[in-house]
Amino acid sequence: MEASPPARQLLVPELEVPAPEVAGQLAFWNEVGLEPMPVREIASAEAVRERVACLAQEIAHELGGEPLTLAVVLRGAFVFAADLARELIVNKMENLLVTFFHASSYRGTKAWRAPVIQELGDAGTDGRRTILIIDDIVDAGHTAEAMIQRLASPTRRVEYCALLDRPEAREVPVHPRYVGFHLRGPGFVVGYGLDYDGKFRELPYLAQWMPVPSSPG
Ligand code: IMP
Ligand code: MG
Numbered sequence: 265m266e267a268s269p270p271a272r273q274l275l276v277p278e279l280e281v282p283a284p285e286v287a288g289q290l291a292f293w294n295e296v297g298l299e300p301m302p303v304r305e306i307a308s309a310e311a312v313r314e315r316v317a318c319l320a321q322e323i324a325h326e327l328g329g330e331p332l333t334l335a336v337v338l339r340g341a342f343v344f345a346a347d348l349a350r351e352l353i354v355n356k357m358e359n360l361l362v363t364f365f366h367a368s369s370y371r372g373t374k375a376w377r378a379p380v381i382q383e384l385g386d387a388g389t390d391g392r393r394t395i396l397i398i399d400d401i402v403d404a405g406h407t408a409e410a411m412i413q414r415l416a417s418p419t420r421r422v423e424y425c426a427l428l429d430r431p432e433a434r435e436v437p438v439h440p441r442y443v444g445f446h447l448r449g450p451g452f453v454v455g456y457g458l459d460y461d462g463k464f465r466e467l468p469y470l471a472q473w474m475p476v477p478s479s480p481g
Contacts, residue, residue: 267397267412267424268441276429276443277315279306281451281472303454303464303471307445312456312470315444316344316427320351323396323425323442330394333361335415337407338384340400343457343465344427344444348398361393365414367407379407381414394421400458401428401447404435412438428453428470445470 281287287304307315332352336345349360364384395415402408408424415422425442432448447453454460455467464473 267408267416267422267438276446278446278448279428279453279470281306281447281449281453283450284472284474286449287451287472287474301464301467302474302476303467304474305469305471306453307470309456309468312444313347316347317351317354319425319442319444320348320355323348324352324355324357327394327396327421327423328355328357330421331359331392332357333363333393333395335395335397335411336362336364337397337399337411338364338366339465340458341398341427344400345398348425365411367411379410381407381410383414392420394423396442397422397424399424399426399440401430401453402426402438402440402443403430403433405433405438406436408438408440409436427456428458 334345334349336342345362349362352360363386366382366384367379397408397411397415399408399411402424408426412422412424423442424438424440426440427444428447429440429443429445430447433450451472452460453470454464454473455469455471457465458470459465460473464471
């Protein structure tokens with residue numbers, strides 16, 4: 265069984281993440297007590313919260329009647345999954361199970377090997393419960409493809425939910441059904457769980473990582 269494509273792609277808001285040289289000036293977050301960071305905010309914490317609430321409504325509307333297991337792709341989806349799970353209960357989706365997978369294929373901004381998928385523990389992906397895979401971003405699509413292959417079964421429904429989707433980067437045909445934001449452009453996104461080399465996961469908003477230009481000579 266394939267995870268099914270989205271029903272209402274047109275309603276997904278877009279975030280622009282142009283190449284850093286096009287995005288212009290570095291924007292540093294300069295609050296007292298924090299080091300300046302080379303990031304440019306692209307969606308505020310409030311905008312993300314509102315969008316996650318909409319997604320939860322959409323998911324509850326479509327999957328509300330079924331016993332549901334959330335299969336969270338670590339590490340990038342940990343913040344998104346925590347917020348989404350709590351929005352699902354607001355939408356009366358009770359008795360959720362949550363299980364965790366580790367997927368790793370990135371170093372810095374470049375894929376360096378095929379994703380290795382590892383389930384942590386063994387809660388909840390046996391049997392007939394509907395599975396909703398929760399991921400941070402679908403980029404080339406290799407992680408999504410590997411997760412779907414891993415969890416596909418003729419006895420249950422498997423759906424994909426990604427906070428971010430960058431369709432332009434796709435190398436394999438996967439189409440997450442539930443998407444928080446579409447990304448337009450090649451810029452690298454951090455914050456709200458997403459990292460660059462392990463950093464910036466704790467930012468409460470989404471931002472574009474802005475590499476400091478190397479000085480000429
Ligand atoms: P894919 O297998 O190429 O689709 O890549 C998916 C994984 O790559 C995501 O789960 C992220 O961990 C990582 N990734 C891809 N693009 C970005 C980005 O812009 N920011 C942070 N992580 C990213
Ligand atoms: Mg990831």
